[in-house]
Amino acid sequence: MMRHILLLLSLIFETFTVTVAQNTTNLPTSFYGVGELNMSDGGHYAGIGNMGIALNKMGFQNTLNPAAITRMDTTCFTFDVGMVSSYSRYSFLGNHSSNNAGNPNRINMSFRVLPRWYAMIGFAPFSSVGYVIQTQEQVEGTANSTVNSLFEGNGGLYRFYLTNAYALTKHLSIGANIGFVSGSINQTETQEGTTITYESKKKAFYADFGMHYEFSTSNKRNWSLGFVYALPFALKQKNDLTYSSSSTSNGMDVPFSKVPQYLPQRIGGGIAMSTPRWVITADYNWLDWSRNSPSTTLEEYQNQHKINLGTIYTVNTRTPRSIELMGGVGYNNSYIMINDGKMSNLEVSAGVSFPIRYSYLSLGATWRKQMNTRKDLMQETRWSFNLNVTFGERISRFKLK
Numbered sequence: 001m002m003r004h005i006l007l008l009l010s011l012i013f014e015t016f017t018v019t020v021a022q023n024t025t026n027l028p029t030s031f032y033g034v035g036e037l038n039m040s041d042g043g044h045y046a047g048i049g050n051m052g053i054a055l056n057k058m059g060f061q062n063t064l065n066p067a068a069i070t071r072m073d074t075t076c077f078t079f080d081v082g083m084v085s086s087y088s089r090y091s092f093l094g095n096h097s098s099n100n101a102g103n104p105n106r107i108n109m110s111f112r113v114l115p116r117w118y119a120m121i122g123f124a125p126f127s128s129v130g131y132v133i134q135t136q137e138q139v140e141g142t143a144n145s146t147v148n149s150l151f152e153g154n155g156g157l158y159r160f161y162l163t164n165a166y167a168l169t170k171h172l173s174i175g176a177n178i179g180f181v182s183g184s185i186n187q188t189e190t191q192e193g194t195t196i197t198y199e200s201k202k203k204a205f206y207a208d209f210g211m212h213y214e215f216s217t218s219n220k221r222n223w224s225l226g227f228v229y230a231l232p233f234a235l236k237q238k239n240d241l242t243y244s245s246s247s248t249s250n251g252m253d254v255p256f257s258k259v260p261q262y263l264p265q266r267i268g269g270g271i272a273m274s275t276p277r278w279v280i281t282a283d284y285n286w287l288d289w290s291r292n293s294p295s296t297t298l299e300e301y302q303n304q305h306k307i308n309l310g311t312i313y314t315v316n317t318r319t320p321r322s323i324e325l326m327g328g329v330g331y332n333n334s335y336i337m338i339n340d341g342k343m344s345n346l347e348v349s350a351g352v353s354f355p356i357r358y359s360y361l362s363l364g365a366t367w368r369k370q371m372n373t374r375k376d377l378m379q380e381t382r383w384s385f386n387l388n389v390t391f392g393e394r395i396s397r398f399k400l401k
Contacts, residue, residue: 029343029378032299032336033292034202034235034261035129035156035185043082043106046364046386047326047351048310051283053226053270056173056212059321059353059360059390061110061120063161064283065226065270066175067210069118070167072110076358076392080122082106086384101130106388110163120163128156129185150190157183157202165210173212181206181235181263197242204233204263222274230266232291237261262291264304264335279312289335298338306332310349321355326364341374351386359391 030036044060045052052060056068061080072078085102108122133151158181165175182203189196208230216222239258265288272281287304294300310328327350334343351364364386370379 029131029334029336029338030129031131031133031151031153031187032296032338033301035127037127037335038105038125043080043388044353044360044362044390045310045312045326045351046082046362046366046388047349047353048281048312048328049308049330049347049349049366050306051270051281051308051310051328051330053210053228053268053283053285054212054224054272054281055226055270055279056214056224057279061108061122061390063106063108063120063122063124063163063177064268065210065212065228066163066177066208067165067173067212068226069110069120069163069165069175070116070173070212072112072118073358073392076111078110078390078392080106080108080110080388080390082386082388084384084386086382088380088382091379105386116167118165118167120161120165122161122163124159124161126157126159126181126183129153129187130156147192151188152190153185153187155183155185157181157185159206161206171214175210175212177206177208177210179206180204194243194245197244199240199242200258201238202235202261204235206233206263207231208266220275224272224274226268226270226272228266228268230264232265232288233263235261235263259293259295260291262289264289264291276317277314279314281310281312283308287335300337300340301335302333302337302342304333304335306330321360323355324353326351326353338377341372341377343370343372343377345370359389362386362388362390364388 043063045055051064052062052068053065055062056071058071058073061078062068082105083102084105087098087100089096089098103125106122106124108120110118110120113119131151131153134148159179161177161179163175163177165173167173180203184199184201187198208228210226210228212224212226214222214224237258266285268283268285270281270283272279285306289301289303292301308328308330310326313325314322315325316322330347332345336343345368347366347368349364349366351362353360353362366384368382368384372379
């Protein structure tokens with residue numbers, strides 16, 4: 001077991017060193033806060049969107065509810081590796097642009113420790129910053145003089161976690177995620193030959209807790225309920241400012257202070273109903289950003305509400321592993337308001353999962369439309385594609401008791 005854990009930690013380190021310099025977004029509004037939050041880490045059921053609080057199924061390494069991993073195959077070490085690519089189109093006051101982005105977005109391993117104790121260790125993006133903004137402003141007191149400014153940003157935060165779940169009874173499980181969030185964000189302002197670069201390294205402890213309960217009714221339908229709670233934690237920051245000018249060869253590198261930032265408190269709940277062929281599930285999440293203070297006069301934080309509905313259809317119920325078809329829809333508001341303008345997102349997802357011996361190949365596609373309250377806010381339409389492989393290394397010929 002220790003050999004597998006060391007192998008995964010090595011893979012996580014290699015993945016982190018590759019992805020830390022890359023972006024999963026090109027959204028201009030990632031300029032604010034900690035960037036654009038990772039909407040989904042993919043996984044077996046990427047086709048139903050960013051949901052699964054009430055799902056506890058074989059082949060699904062659930063990162064949304066730490067209690068919902070107690071149905072894993074006990075004969076295998078199970079590995080999950082995911083990739084995401086996206087195409088985005090932006091519009092602002094009649095102007096249009098587009099961008100492509102892609103990155104690994106999930107790597108983890110799960111295994112059973114003891115008869116009722118299950119564990120998972122992994123890595124996933126938490127937020128991403130990636131933007132290039134050009135502005136042109138007229139100089140006060142002049143008729144034709146203008147000043148060009150260029151704003152660029154990149155980087156992001158990544159989440160490392162260790163999940164432990166314990167099956168108290170056949171129907172009730174509890175669990176906890178313990179880990180940390182870490183990363184760096186680089187932002188550059190260039191104006192008339194002068195460049196100011198802000199580098200902010202951030203890290204914070206991370207913990208959330210979950211519960212999962214299953215029961216059956218007389219009409220042969222199985223029901224499950226899930227609940228999660230994440231604690232708020234302050235982000236520790238190490239900030240540096242570098243000033244350079246084309247008029248001089250000397251630069252200046254000094255520390256600077258930024259407003260305090262916090263990981264949000266999260267409360268979420270989910271419900272799922274399943275038959276031999278269908279699963280219908282719904283999630284709700286509330287994220288509290290009230291502890292954060294804006295760093296500019298343009299932005300303001302607001303609490304988030306996320307609602308998701310999804311369904312899974314099993315093609316062949318006579319086999320323990322079958323092709324599954326998925327679909328989902330979700331709605332959420334942004335945690336950032338710009339000039340009192342609220343932004344929200346509508347998402348529609350679809351996907352399919354193919355069993356391959358002890359493994360699954362899952363494909364998911366998501367269409368997202370940013371729905372803003374004013375026309376003078378950036379509008380975005382995005383198409384995302386998830387590829388996820390869940391594979392197991394068999395450790396026993398028989399299911400462990």
